[in-house]
Amino acid sequence: MKKIFSILSRFYQRYSATIPLNTHHLEQNFDSSSPPNLGDTAQSITLIRTGLGNDHIIQGLALDHRHGLLYTTHVEGTPEQGVINRFKIHSSNLWTAQDAQKPSALFGHQGIAVDPLSDCIFASAGSAIPNKSWYMVKFQYMSNAGPSNTQVIQVFDKTYNQMTNTMPSITPDGKYLLVRGNNYEMNVIRIFKLDLINQKNLTDIRFLYEDEWPIDSGFTHDKSAFQGLTTDGKYVYLLSxxxxxxxxxxxxxxxxxxxxxxxxxxxxxxxxxxxxPAIQYWEPKGLTVDSQNHQLYILYTIGNSGQFLGRIYRMKINT
Structure with a gap:
């Protein structure tokens, strides 16, 4: 059951007055005809994927600094199956996937995270899992094959919406897992100790969360879709x-x-x-944190119907 902390500092860092992102560089004048000087942003990166559905809408991304890798996810087929691409991190502005995992209906539409202390990936549950919004999936990436060592883990109960995506995110120290849910009134974030999964090997942790809190209703105002969730261990970043x-x-x-x-x-x-002019489609699709370089990666799907690329913008996080 939910735990009420009397001493939140047991695992939360003390709040700092520093504003994490430069608002001026993120909220430019939309009517301006010339690009601004984005001093806090690095050169954008375009992603070229491989495997089935490689021109479909990209759905999320995650960094693996231990191995110098970036993973992305998209779906293909009916019913939907998730496809993971793997990229080597380098300094150019065009990244081509080195390989892809075969499609799997175990994971799906949106949300992916890498456990920094292991080789495991966490993802939102896919079409093969009934009531997928209550679950996430843990697995090991396999090049040109299906995922291995899969675990389906329940993080919400039947009082929560069945049509959302859990969008797992893990703190850079590997201690805490964050997921997104919806209780039919509002979107919420839940926080779990990752040891429940990695050490105790539990597959039902829905009542073992450390905290749960609501997201401001303005975040999805005007039917804006909830598109990204990530954390640097101090802040939680949300994209819609x-x-x-x-x-x-x-x-x-x-x-x-x-x-x-x-x-x-x-x-x-x-x-x-x-x-x-060829870019008619401009949809935000994911967030991840580069904890080594103190950057927020903001992922967009760009292109036209039937032919999509991933575009990453990197924004400095103030520390």
């Missing part, structure tokens, strides 16, 4: 928005659920779409 060329949203919380930063007019990447 739709496929149109309108502004997106990034909200930042601390780990106790306090809203630290609220950006409702994120236009990062907008000038790329203006300069390239």
């Amino acid at each position: 928005g739709n496929k149109n060329k309108g502004p997106k949203r990034i909200y930042v919380y601390n780990l106790t659920g306090k809203l630290i930063q609220k950006m409702d007019h994120v236009t990062l990447g907008h000038f790329d779409t203006l300069s390239n």
